[in-house]
Amino acid sequence: MATPKMEETNPLGRQLSAANEEAWLSLGRIAEMMGDDENTLLAYEKVLSHNRLNATALFAIGCCYEKVEDYTKAADCFRGLVSLNEQNSDAWGHLGYCCLMMNDLTSAHTAYQYAMYNNPMSQKDPNMWYGIGQLYERLGSLEHAQESFEAVLRFEPNFNMALEVKFRLGIIAKQRGDYDGALERLKSVLHDVQANVQTTEMASDIWTQIGHVYELKDEIQLAKSSYLKVAELNPSNAKPLQQLGWLCLKHSEHPPAIEFLKKAVSIDPQDGKGWYLLGRCYMAVQEFEEAYDSYKHAVTTDSQNPNVWCSLGVLFYQLNQHLDALDAYSRAININPNICEVWYNVGTLYDTCNQTSDARDAYQKAAELGADAQFIRERLELLRVRETGQSTIGMAGANSAPGPSEPPTTSPMPTFSSRPTAETQYQAQQQGTPSQGGAGPQPNGAPPASQGVPMAHMLRGGNPGDVPMSMGSAPTSNAMSASGPETSSAMPRGMPAPPQRLAGLNPKNLGGPGGVPQGGRRDRFPIPMSDPKHQHPSLQPPPGRR
Numbered sequence: 001m002a003t004p005k006m007e008e009t010n011p012l013g014r015q016l017s018a019a020n021e022e023a024w025l026s027l028g029r030i031a032e033m034m035g036d037d038e039n040t041l042l043a044y045e046k047v048l049s050h051n052r053l054n055a056t057a058l059f060a061i062g063c064c065y066e067k068v069e070d071y072t073k074a075a076d077c078f079r080g081l082v083s084l085n086e087q088n089s090d091a092w093g094h095l096g097y098c099c100l101m102m103n104d105l106t107s108a109h110t111a112y113q114y115a116m117y118n119n120p121m122s123q124k125d126p127n128m129w130y131g132i133g134q135l136y137e138r139l140g141s142l143e144h145a146q147e148s149f150e151a152v153l154r155f156e157p158n159f160n161m162a163l164e165v166k167f168r169l170g171i172i173a174k175q176r177g178d179y180d181g182a183l184e185r186l187k188s189v190l191h192d193v194q195a196n197v198q199t200t201e202m203a204s205d206i207w208t209q210i211g212h213v214y215e216l217k218d219e220i221q222l223a224k225s226s227y228l229k230v231a232e233l234n235p236s237n238a239k240p241l242q243q244l245g246w247l248c249l250k251h252s253e254h255p256p257a258i259e260f261l262k263k264a265v266s267i268d269p270q271d272g273k274g275w276y277l278l279g280r281c282y283m284a285v286q287e288f289e290e291a292y293d294s295y296k297h298a299v300t301t302d303s304q305n306p307n308v309w310c311s312l313g314v315l316f317y318q319l320n321q322h323l324d325a326l327d328a329y330s331r332a333i334n335i336n337p338n339i340c341e342v343w344y345n346v347g348t349l350y351d352t353c354n355q356t357s358d359a360r361d362a363y364q365k366a367a368e369l370g371a372d373a374q375f376i377r378e379r380l381e382l383l384r385v386r387e388t389g390q391s392t393i394g395m396a397g398a399n400s401a402p403g404p405s406e407p408p409t410t411s412p413m414p415t416f417s418s419r420p421t422a423e424t425q426y427q428a429q430q431q432g433t434p435s436q437g438g439a440g441p442q443p444n445g446a447p448p449a450s451q452g453v454p455m456a457h458m459l460r461g462g463n464p465g466d467v468p469m470s471m472g473s474a475p476t477s478n479a480m481s482a483s484g485p486e487t488s489s490a491m492p493r494g495m496p497a498p499p500q501r502l503a504g505l506n507p508k509n510l511g512g513p514g515g516v517p518q519g520g521r522r523d524r525f526p527i528p529m530s531d532p533k534h535q536h537p538s539l540q541p542p543p544g545r546r
Contacts (some may be wrong), residue, residue: 001267001372001493003484023310024033027043030368030545032060037064037067037068038209040060040064041061041064043454044056044057044060044061044064044449045057048061050355050379053446055081055084055085055088057066057092058077058078058081058084059077059078059081059090059091061077062074062075062076062077062078062081062094063094064090065077066094066097066098069101071098071101071102072098072102072492074094074098075095075098075099075102078091078092078095078098079093079095082095082114083088086114086118087118087119088118089114089115089116089118089119089122090115090119092111092112092114092115092118093111093112093113093115093122093125093127093128093131094436094486095107095130095374096108096109096110096111096112096115096131096132098137099111100134100135100138103138105135105138105139108131108135108186112128112131112135113127116128124155125155126151126152126153126155126156126159129148129149129152129379130148130149130152130159130161130165131296132148133145133146133148133149133151133165133168134168136148137172137292138285142172142175142176143176145168145332146172146173146176147167149165149168149169149172152165153165153166163189163192163193163196164230166185166188166189166192167186167189167202167205167206167209169185170182170185170186170189170206171185171209171211172212173185174209174212174216179213179216179217182209182213183210183213183214186206186210186213187210189206190203190206190207191208193206200233200234203233204230204233205225205232207227207229207230207233207414208226208227208230208240209225210226211223211224211225211227211229211230211243212413214226215247215465220247220251223247224244224247224248227240227243227244228244229248230243231244236267237267237268238264238265238267238268238271238274238480239264239413240413241260241261241263241264241274242260242261242264242271242273242274242277242412242413243411243412243413244256244257244260245257245260245261245264245274245277245278245281246277246409246411246412249277249281249284249409250409252279252284254284254285256283257277258278258281258285261277261281262278264278265278265297269297269301270301271301272297272298272299272300272301272302272305272308273302273412274412275294275295275297275298275302276294276295276298276302276305276307276308276311277302277409278294278413279292279294279295279298279308279311279315280311280406280409283296283311283314283315283318283406287318288315288318291315292315295308295311295312295315299312304335306331306333306335306336306337306339306407307343307344307407307409309328309329309331309332309335310328310332310339310341310342310345310406310407311406311407312328313325313326313328313329313332313342313345313349313404314345314404314405314406314533316328317345317348317349317352317403317404322349322353324351325345325349326346326349329342329345329346329349333346337497338369339369339407340366340367340369340370341366341371341405341406341407341408342407343362343363343365343366343369343371344363344371344376344404344405345364345367345404345405346361346362347359347360347361347362347365347379348402348403348404348405349404350362351379351383351402356383356386356387359383360380360383360384363376363379363380363383364380371405375509379402448478453526522544
């Protein structure tokens with residue numbers, strides 16, 4: 001049987017415990033006034049050891065944890081407070097902010113409602129409106145977010161986060177399509193930041209947003225100038241240079257794009273995005289050896305990026321290395337089976353090798369995932385007519401198979417929705433939905449290919465640089481009907497395997513003696529992981545493989 005504590009049975013013990021509680025409470029207040037967070041936390045925890053229901057200590061400890069961004073522990077303290085007193089609006093307000101930081105938006109909304117309901121005076125609290133503004137911004141309710149942030153400045157013009165509030169108002173104006181208003185707000189914040197000699201971090205964020213607004217206004221030179229400012233402020237950061245290279249690539253300005261991206265990879269050679277974009281630039285100007293070397297580095301540093309494998313497949317296709325192209329496409333599908341460009345390219349490859357049934361299946365899968373429906377319909381009709389032995393004279397694309405399609409690229413910069421803070425972390429991979437329809441495959445600005453091999457083109461409607469990379473979802477069933485053996489059956493353990501239902505290529509259709517493509521350069525352009533100088537990272541085997 002547990003022995004009761006002395007203070008529970010002895011009046012003198014209770015008095016002593018109460019005295020200790022008051023002493024530690026005083027020490028905690030002194031440490032708090034001195035800004036000594038460590039001793040503040042220690043003192044108030046001692047208070048709770050004597051009285052676990054001491055509201056002053058619970059609130060102070062919650063604020064300490066909130067200050068060091070330990071929002072889980074802070075929220076526990078504030079929940080304890082509101083369970084003791086549901087009318088504690090301060091605790092509800094802090095709980096709302098902690099839930100917001102933990103991305104529990106529903107609980108944050110409820111907590112802010114209780115805070116304002118229990119204390120009408122809190123409706124003029126700038127801290128409360130700052131949190132509510134962030135909540136609305138995260139929920140995508142931009143009009144309410146703008147009203148909330150404007151309320152912060154209305155109630156407290158000298159609010160300690162006033163620059164951040166003005167910055168967010170500029171971003172919201174951009175998101176609502178008010179580009180001139182966004183520029184006015186952002187430049188005003190930039191002036192205040194420079195006048196107050198703030199750190200370069202916020203100035204960089206502002207220049208980044210200004211550049212993006214100019215980009216949205218299609219004022220490309222002003223956008224470049226803004227991104228160059230970011231690069232000047234961050235000479236050891238590769239992202240601004242990647243952004244400049246991506247922007248130049250997007251507008252077919254390949255020489256400056258290559259220069260920017262070469263500088264980027266020299267600053268951060270472990271960032272696969274820079275190598276991938278550099279490879280895309282070299283492909284656009286048909287410098288295949290440089291493109292291959294860039295893609296090889298991209299595979300080494302970012303092996304789980306399906307777009308890299310898709311682009312490698314396009315490179316191999318251009319060089320008539322059809323087996324290697326199929327291998328690269330299959331690896332892209334293994335990582336993400338829901339990218340329409342990859343399935344379209346598989347269809348193009350089978351089409352080139354006269355494997356009509358497999359080509360038809362792949363084209364249909366591409367159409368399901370968002371490839372240009374009109375173009376796919378025309379190609380499928382051509383294949384159907386060809387299978388029946390009828391004449392295809394006069395039909396679109398009757399004389400040759402179409403060229404492959406490159407996947408869309410995305411901006412290398414961190415999220416353009418808001419400046420990354422404790423509550424908005426940069427996501428390396430962006431989710432997106434493919435554009436539907438369009439006017440058929442359009443040129444991407446690349447020069448015509450040599451040796452009769454079609455260059456890569458754009459498969460989706462719109463500008464290829466405007467469509468985010470689609471990371472897709474879980475694999476779907478019946479992705480493709482099988483009509484041949486798997487490729488790369490002797491793949492090293494731990495490497496991404498081809499999809500189980502992906503058909504193989506018939507060597508008789510590859511155009512050269514013994515199945516080797518004419519004009520191929522397999523000795524010079526092997527699959528990257530077979531290069532002893534650049535070993536492919538070890539990957540976990542897919543489910544079911546042993």
